[in-house]
């Protein structure tokens with residue numbers, strides 16, 4: 001039972017921080033009933049919990065915060081944000097934060113560095129908002145690179161929906177909603193295999209994007225995620241269960257021998273994926289960006305990964321909208337890297353178009 005064991009390793013909720021109004025929502029009550037032993041602490045806002053968020057004091061508690069703590073809140077301002085790469089819209093979040101600990105993750109950049117899962121319990125309001133939003137768009141009359149027929153809504157920008165689904169039915173409810181939204185489709189990327197999702201019956205209206213990278217690198221930087229081979233192993237099952245299965249090659253990390261390792265990954269995909277999965281496969285390719293503050297935090301708990309992630313001699317600084325110092329591969333150098341990987345994908349995975357590569 002892969003999924004039960006791996007979920008138990010990831011999540012053992014002992015403490016719940018909650019906004020008091022959470023008890024007014026069915027989803028809030030369900031979650032509280034699911035963890036009757038957990039210590040409850042009421043907070044004014046899911047966003048400002050001094051014990052959890054912020055830079056200081058959380059490094060030693062990093063993993064236990066992610067494994068043992070859950071935050072319950074209410075998503076107050078509901079809006080969908082226009083997007084242009086993986087989706088047409090980013091849906092209002094049903095959660096944020098994550099129980100996994102990928103060294104390069106951008107989610108803690110926004111929220112402070114200890115960022116356990118926060119679940120928003122007003123899922124009915126979120127679903128109603130999305131239903132109205134999609135209905136306002138009308139039919140998608142002009143196909144784009146995102147989807148030929150449907151407006152696509154991203155629901156996993158701030159966490160990992162497969163892990164969230166181990167806590168409650170928010171993701172299940174969203175998938176059920178989009179069965180009925182005639183002009184819309186959901187999408188999220190994942191690094192976690194939760195086989196419960198195989199029973200959600202998405203009827204081809206949810207696109208799941210399995211994030212893949214060479215095994216060797218994943219073992220170093222994808223901390224607490226499902227091993228790459230196990231992710232590839234379930235892709236045919238997800239296609240059979242009615243998901244549209246896509247992949248993300250992300251983040252792509254440069255190191256000596258990187259392309260040889262990508263070739264090994266592609267060989268495994270070629271061996272394991274069946275014709276049905278191959279036929280629907282599209283990939284998105286995203287090269288690494290990293291962040292100076294996160295680098296400094298990582299140096300305290302996982303310095304080995306920083307040897308490959310933090311490479312000032314081949315990276316350049318790019319300030320984010322919020323003023324953070326991010327780094328990415330230097331422009332000309334990066335173009336060569338992108339071209340090399342694109343060429344390899346075209347050669348080794350001829351059935352797999354590239355939605356974008358940057």
Ligand code: SF4
Nearest residue numbers: 098100101102105159
């Ligand atoms: S699975 Fe995604 S959200 Fe979670 S830590 Fe990794 S990159 Fe971040």
